Amino acid sequence: MNQDRLVNQFMEMVKIDSETGYERDMADYLLATFKEMGIEAKEDDTQEKTGYGAGNILVRLEGDAAKAPVYFTVHMDTVAPGKGVRPSVEGDYIVSDGTTILGADDKAGIAALIEAIHTLKESGITHGDVEIVITVGEESGLVGAKAFDAGQLKSRFGYAIDSTGKVGTVVTAAPTQSRIEVNIHGKKAHAGVAPETGVSAINIAARAISQMKLGRIDEETTANIGRFEGGTATNVVTDHVHLLAEARSLDNAKMEAQSNHMKETFENVAREMGGRADVDVEVMYAALSASNDSEVVRTAVRAIENIGRNADLISLGGGSDGNIFAGAGIETAILGLGYENIHTTEEKMPIEELAKITELIVEIIRVQNDKEVEA
Numbered sequence: 136m137n138q139d140r141l142v143n144q145f146m147e148m149v150k151i152d153s154e155t156g157y158e159r160d161m162a163d164y165l166l167a168t169f170k171e172m173g174i175e176a177k178e179d180d181t182q183e184k185t186g187y188g189a190g191n192i193l194v195r196l197e198g199d200a201a202k203a204p205v206y207f208t209v210h211m212d213t214v215a216p217g218k219g220v221r222p223s224v225e226g227d228y229i230v231s232d233g234t235t236i237l238g239a240d241d242k243a244g245i246a247a248l249i250e251a252i253h254t255l256k257e258s259g260i261t262h263g264d265v266e267i268v269i270t271v272g273e274e275s276g277l278v279g280a281k282a283f284d285a286g287q288l289k290s291r292f293g294y295a296i297d298s299t300g301k302v303g304t305v306v307t308a309a310p311t312q313s314r315i316e317v318n319i320h321g322k323k324a325h326a327g328v329a330p331e332t333g334v335s336a337i338n339i340a341a342r343a344i345s346q347m348k349l350g351r352i353d354e355e356t357t358a359n360i361g362r363f364e365g366g367t368a369t370n371v372v373t374d375h376v377h378l379l380a381e382a383r384s385l386d387n388a389k390m391e392a393q394s395n396h397m398k399e400t401f402e403n404v405a406r407e408m409g410g411r412a413d414v415d416v417e418v419m420y421a422a423l424s425a426s427n428d429s430e431v432v433r434t435a436v437r438a439i440e441n442i443g444r445n446a447d448l449i450s451l452g453g454g455s456d457g458n459i460f461a462g463a464g465i466e467t468a469i470l471g472l473g474y475e476n477i478h479t480t481e482e483k484m485p486i487e488e489l490a491k492i493t494e495l496i497v498e499i500i501r502v503q504n505d506k507e508v509e510a
């Protein structure tokens with residue numbers, strides 16, 4: 136590994152504007168960079184569908200066909216304010232000038248992958264195919280990953296490189312989540328003159344919510360009503376209420392059961408009270424759940440120990456691109472890469488962690504090398 140080349144690669148990329156939805160320049164830069172390296176990189180055709188700045192980029196580093204392939208995923212978009220990033224090295228860190236984010240989330244991961252490929256080529260380490268998916272629109276709801284056709288991947292498992300926590304952190308569990316939109320319809324009436332002719336949507340919603348299991352459901356499952364709006368004046372029996380809610384669980388079936396419970400409670404109470412509830416449940420992403428003895432976790436732990444770090448297996452409260460790939464049936468864990476204060480103008484990247492995540496990627500690929508493809 137060449138640390139100067141790695142740092143320069145990272146600094147160069149954070150200077151390219153790529154706020155979510157405006158990924159074109161970054162995508163073009165990546166395609167040109169891989170081309171220069173002599174590595175196959177293709178943009179998929181999802182841009183039309185997503186309306187974002189570019190499609191996702193699939194990079195394939197050809198390896199020994201007898202060795203097991205592994206995939207990595209990172210995202211090229213950043214949150215705002217991410218235009219005109221001016222990075223500099225300050226002590227052990229790379230920082231922005233304080234007016235923007237840095238974009239280490241997730242360009243540190245991209246830089247590490249590029250340097251890992253250089254290292255593999257220069258060291259002559261043999262390996263199986265290495266597949267890299269660089270997505271767009273991660274920050275606005277995993278848009279690129281959702282549109283990506285995971286059937287293009289040969290790998291049975293791999294890693295999203297996109298989590299806080301020092302290198303050695305492995306996210307093995309992240310919940311599935313639903314978004315529940317509720318429209319409750321009652322019947323309008325004058326509250327002073329003829330309240331008995333009306334059906335209050337507010338009363339329906341209130342009664343339904345009071346009958347619902349919410350908050351902490353069990354160790355793995357939570358639910359919440361996040362928004363409640365409707366009504367006009369005190370003298371009007373309200374005929375419409377709009378609600379937004381969610382359910383999360385590390386277990387897909389439990390999340391589904393909780394979402395159904397909420398949906399049915401709204402519908403039943405509305406019917407009993409002479410109104411109607413239209414409830415729309417959307418599963419945002421599936422759960423990511425890799426057991427400690429799964430190949431994806433065992434490989435990561437072994438590689439982490441080989442580079443002199445301790446593996447720290449954790450679970451997260453929210454989803455990321457890794458959930459989408461896990462949901463597509465490809466065993467996935469998320470690796471910490473040590474970026475700090477992400478999504479703020481204080482974001483910074485420790486140079487040591489940037490080097491260490493590169494080392495870890497190379498080591499994961501090297502450890503993979505010991506395995507043969509199963510028939």
Ligand SMILES: [Zn+2]
Nearest residue numbers: 210240241297
């Ligand atoms: Zn990220």
